Structure formats: C-alpha cells, structure tokens
Amino acid sequence: MASIFIVEDNQAIISEIKTELSKWQYQVKTVTDWQNVAGEIQESGADLVLFDITLPSFDGFYWIQEVRKQSQVPIIVISAADIDSNVMHAVAAGADDYLMKPFSMTVLVAKVQALLRRNQQTGDSDQLEWAGNRLNVLTNELTNDRGTAQLTPTEGAMLAVLIHNCDRTVSKEKLLEWLWQGGKYLNENTLNVNISRLRAKLDTIGLKAALRTERGVGYRLVTDYD
Known part of the structure; x- marks a missing residue:
C-alpha cells in the first residue's frame, strides 16, 4: 500500500x-x-x-x-x-x-x-547505458567518467525514454503519453521546465550537447555529441 x-x-x-x-x-x-x-x-x-x-x-x-x-x-x-x-x-x-x-x-x-x-517501472535492468553513460533507473543516478548527476524521478523517467529511443526524435506528445497519461492532466510548462532542468544536470557531467531540441517536434538524445 x-x-x-x-x-x-x-x-x-x-x-x-x-x-x-x-x-x-x-x-x-x-x-x-x-x-x-x-x-x-x-x-x-x-x-x-x-x-x-x-x-x-x-x-x-x-x-x-x-x-x-x-x-x-x-x-x-x-x-x-x-x-x-x-x-x-x-x-x-x-x-x-x-x-x-x-x-x-x-x-x-x-x-x-x-x-x-x-x-x-524499472524495465528489465536496473541500468540503462548509452555512449559510455549509465543511468540507474532505481536511484535515478546518471554517471560517466566525468562524475555523477542525481536526477529526480521525472528527469530519470524522461531520460530513460530518450535512451530507449537514442538517436531518434521523441515527440513532445510521446513523452507526455508515456510520462503523464497522454498529457490529459498536464500543463505543458511542466514538461518544458523538466527538460530544461534535465539539460542543466546533463551539463554538469559534460553532456550539454547530448540532448537536442528538434524545434516544433520534440527531443533527441544523441550518441555523437563531442
């Protein structure tokens, strides 16, 4: 309970x-x-x-x-x-x-x-990896050789979706559908602010360029960001 x-x-x-x-x-x-x-x-x-x-x-x-x-x-x-x-x-x-x-x-x-x-929802493994970065979906800790970023549950869930779709654009609608029941009860500002906050935390461990905004469409996590 x-x-x-x-x-x-x-x-x-x-x-x-x-x-x-x-x-x-x-x-x-x-x-x-x-x-x-x-x-x-x-x-x-x-x-x-x-x-x-x-x-x-x-x-x-x-x-x-x-x-x-x-x-x-x-x-x-x-x-x-x-x-x-x-x-x-x-x-x-x-x-x-x-x-x-x-x-x-x-x-x-x-x-x-x-x-x-x-x-x-943690999937089949406690760890998700992309391009040398590791996300613990239980603790929402993102680590690489530059350090560790502690994500909130929402940030961790968003990143997990993006990792599963790495190098593919995920529309805002799809993110809302997966995270917040299709966005039926969500003000889109919440999504935008969470994305901004996630991007700021990625920046702390050298991943500023890893999360791309596809204007008018959605977001894309890339493997080639150096």
Missing part, C-alpha cells in the same frame, strides 16, 4: 484529499511539526508528497529544496497561486508535477497514480 504525505495547512482540503485517497487504499500522513517538514517526510518513508506553497512556516519552495537534499521522492505541488507564474519556480525547486486549486479529485488521483506507476 503506497503512502502519501500531505504538506498542507488547510484542514478542509486535507480531509477531502485524505478521504479520496483512502478510497484507493493509499495511506495518508500529514505534518505535525511545521519547523521539521523535510525531516518528517524523510522519517515517514512516503512514496509521494503533495506540497502546498503557502505554509505556516517557510513556503513550499523552501521545503521542496530541503526534501531534495536528502530524497528523490516524487512531489506534486498543489497551490492556489497562478500556475504560469509559479510552475517554473516549483519545478525548478524539485517538484515533478503541478496542480492548481481548485482541482478535481479525479485529476489529483490520476496524477498520483501516474507518478507512482512511473516511479515503479
């Missing part, structure tokens, strides 16, 4: 989410100490975290960054703030997806299920 940790201070919203997730047999945990949000998430062993932005102590952006220092647990941001102005900040901080209040419980459950399922 998967465990969901809710970082939200509105008790009415917590109750509604908890009731809905319980119908799907998810265990739900919430914050008890607003000065130790990241610590409680780590101790809970949660499989996914739902994060509000406006919180009693530090804001959600701060706590997401703190969580990312010690965990790659999937994160969905839920916020009343305008999605276009905040999605870049939220995803840059380490979130995997974004949902704007007020939202449908059906959409929330769909996002939770998709992210949990994607995080559990």
Whole structure:
C-alpha cells in the first residue's frame, strides 16, 4: 500500500484529499511539526508528497529544496497561486508535477497514480547505458567518467525514454503519453521546465550537447555529441 504525505495547512482540503485517497487504499500522513517538514517526510518513508506553497512556516519552495537534499521522492505541488507564474519556480525547486486549486479529485488521483506507476517501472535492468553513460533507473543516478548527476524521478523517467529511443526524435506528445497519461492532466510548462532542468544536470557531467531540441517536434538524445 503506497503512502502519501500531505504538506498542507488547510484542514478542509486535507480531509477531502485524505478521504479520496483512502478510497484507493493509499495511506495518508500529514505534518505535525511545521519547523521539521523535510525531516518528517524523510522519517515517514512516503512514496509521494503533495506540497502546498503557502505554509505556516517557510513556503513550499523552501521545503521542496530541503526534501531534495536528502530524497528523490516524487512531489506534486498543489497551490492556489497562478500556475504560469509559479510552475517554473516549483519545478525548478524539485517538484515533478503541478496542480492548481481548485482541482478535481479525479485529476489529483490520476496524477498520483501516474507518478507512482512511473516511479515503479524499472524495465528489465536496473541500468540503462548509452555512449559510455549509465543511468540507474532505481536511484535515478546518471554517471560517466566525468562524475555523477542525481536526477529526480521525472528527469530519470524522461531520460530513460530518450535512451530507449537514442538517436531518434521523441515527440513532445510521446513523452507526455508515456510520462503523464497522454498529457490529459498536464500543463505543458511542466514538461518544458523538466527538460530544461534535465539539460542543466546533463551539463554538469559534460553532456550539454547530448540532448537536442528538434524545434516544433520534440527531443533527441544523441550518441555523437563531442
């Protein structure tokens, strides 16, 4: 049974989410100490975290960054703030997806299920390789002779798709279909920001030119990038 940790201070919203997730047999945990949000998430062993932005102590952006220092647990941001102005900040901080209040419980459950399922799909091997680079699909660590880049679950999943299609262009539609149930519940900004964040991490280990943008079509991971 998967465990969901809710970082939200509105008790009415917590109750509604908890009731809905319980119908799907998810265990739900919430914050008890607003000065130790990241610590409680780590101790809970949660499989996914739902994060509000406006919180009693530090804001959600701060706590997401703190969580990312010690965990790659999937994160969905839920916020009343305008999605276009905040999605870049939220995803840059380490979130995997974004949902704007007020939202449908059906959409929330769909996002939770998709992210949990994607995080559990590891294929036939724990390691994927291309051109001397190795991706551990369990830990989302990308390594080569220049170092190691720690990816989030979403970044790791995107890279896995691109590796499986190495030297072939993968359309945005195909990425959305594989990662987020056809993009039915996804703002495309989330995909764009995740691609930008993935590219930045590739750059840290000398792979800046390995991920190409095919303008108006999609993305291509190449073997010849030197």
